[in-house]
Amino acid sequence: MPYDQNQxxxxxxRRARRGVLAAAFLLPALLAAGCGAPGGADASxxxxxxxxxPGDTAPASPPGxxxxxxxxxxxxxxxxxxxxxxxVVDPGHNPGNFRHTxxxxxxxxxxxxxxxxxxxxxxxxxxxxxxxxxxxxxxxxRSLLESRGARVLLTHDGDRPFGPCIxxxxxxxxxxxxxxxxxxxxxxxxxxxRGFHVILPARVEGGxxxxxxxxxxxxxLGEHLVEAFARATATEPADYLGGGTGIDVRSDLGGLNxxxxxxxxxxxxxxxxxxxxxxxxxxxxxxxxAEGMADGIGAYLAR
Numbered sequence: 001m002p003y004d005q006n007q008x009x010x011x012x013x014r015r016a017r018r019g020v021l022a023a024a025f026l027l028p029a030l031l032a033a034g035c036g037a038p039g040g041a042d043a044s045x046x047x048x049x050x051x052x053x054p055g056d057t058a059p060a061s062p063p064g065x066x067x068x069x070x071x072x073x074x075x076x077x078x079x080x081x082x083x084x085x086x087x088v089v090d091p092g093h094n095p096g097n098f099r100h101t102x103x104x105x106x107x108x109x110x111x112x113x114x115x116x117x118x119x120x121x122x123x124x125x126x127x128x129x130x131x132x133x134x135x136x137x138x139x140x141x142r143s144l145l146e147s148r149g150a151r152v153l154l155t156h157d158g159d160r161p162f163g164p165c166i167x168x169x170x171x172x173x174x175x176x177x178x179x180x181x182x183x184x185x186x187x188x189x190x191x192x193x194r195g196f197h198v199i200l201p202a203r204v205e206g207g208x209x210x211x212x213x214x215x216x217x218x219x220x221l222g223e224h225l226v227e228a229f230a231r232a233t234a235t236e237p238a239d240y241l242g243g244g245t246g247i248d249v250r251s252d253l254g255g256l257n258x259x260x261x262x263x264x265x266x267x268x269x270x271x272x273x274x275x276x277x278x279x280x281x282x283x284x285x286x287x288x289x290a291e292g293m294a295d296g297i298g299a300y301l302a303r
Contacts, residue, residue, distance in 0.1 A: 080149030085301050087145050088173040090155040090183035090255070091138035092265075093121035093131040100162035108167045110254025111209025117165035122188025124277035133280055134184040137268065140290035141184070148298060153178075170258035180221055180297055181263035183255055186280055187238075187270045194273050195238035196229060198222040199265035200249045201256035209257040217262040220303065222247055225266060225296035232292030233285065235269065262300075266293060 097104050097120045104118040121130035135158055142152045155164055155172045164172070173181035187197075200222045201211045211218075226237060226246035237246025250256065256263055268289050269276035279285045 080147075082145060082298060082301060083149030085149070085179045086151045086153070086176055087297060088153050088155065088176050088178040088181040089138045089141050089145075090169050090173070090181060091131075091134040091157075092183055092185040093118060093134060094156060094160070094162050094164075095129065095131040095135065095158060096161045097121070097131060097163070103162055104165075108165050108254065109208060110166060110252075111257040112204055112207050112251065115166075115252075115254060117167075118163050122186065122271045124271045124281060125274070126277070126281070128271070128277070128281050130186045130188070130271060133186050133268075133271075133286070136283075137184050137286050137290050137293075140287055141182070141293050144290055144294035145297065148294070166254040167258055169255050170263075173263060174258075174260045178261045179301055181259065181261055182221075182225070182293060182297065183263070183265040184293075185265055185267045187267040188272055189240060189270045191270075191272045191274070193238065193240035193270050194276055195236050195240070195246075196233070196269050197238040197242055197246050197248050197267050198225050198229075199253065199256070199267065200247060201253075201259065201263065202249050202251035204251050204257050211257060211259070214259060214262050218256075218264055219247075221262050221297070221300045222264045224300040224303075225264065225293060228296035228299060229266065229268075229289065229292035232288045232295060233279075234288075235279070238267075238270075 097118055101120075104116060104120070106117050107114040108117050121134070123129045138154055139157070142154060145152045153172070153176055155169045169183070187193075200218050201215060203215050204211045229235075230237065230246070237244055238248075242248045253265065255265070269280050271277050271280060
């Protein structure tokens, strides 16, 4: 009997050891079959065994990869409506022109006649110069148009000592095959005159100029600009020309006469008028002016 009792004790010990060993081997396999195991099928983005079902959590991303997200509106082009369009912005005059009077005074051919290469522009009574104003607004306008997807070129960016001459400005837009060209200015009229206006090309043919193809689209561009500029700046069209329409048509401007693409000038206000000058001198108002021009250009290109 003592022998049999000892044998049963040894048998129970062997069975217990076999159970412990079996559990040790089975546990990793059971863990590997569960969700979220590092390196398992779910961790690599695969479908859980048996397919997904309501309530399943999304699989983790592989190590070192960024989780995917839906494309943003800008990436999909929804808020970049001017993608594929080219706009040339022409800041009137140049802050350095006054140092180069002989160079800007030379005569150039503007199609219908000859006139000065460029001028210094006007200024407010306080000395804020048109050339500084136009460059500031042009840069703001460029940023706004680029944010909407346009390719934007400036005829100059304060990167040259003077000019360019008016004939060169026209060629710049032509060679860029611009969808629209806007030349930014501020007027220097009599002190009692107020308001902004947009200058359109007249129909000019002969003498090296032919605006017949751009008169119509330039008017469309100008009308969109008048509407959008007035709305953005809360200012009125000029009270001293154009019958209050904000539109003026001229045949004496080489920048328009020599253009082969739709082009207008925007005279943002009268620098010699105290009320207009106060607005033109404010950075916040210049931003609104740029926004109005961007809206007008955008409306024209979306027509």
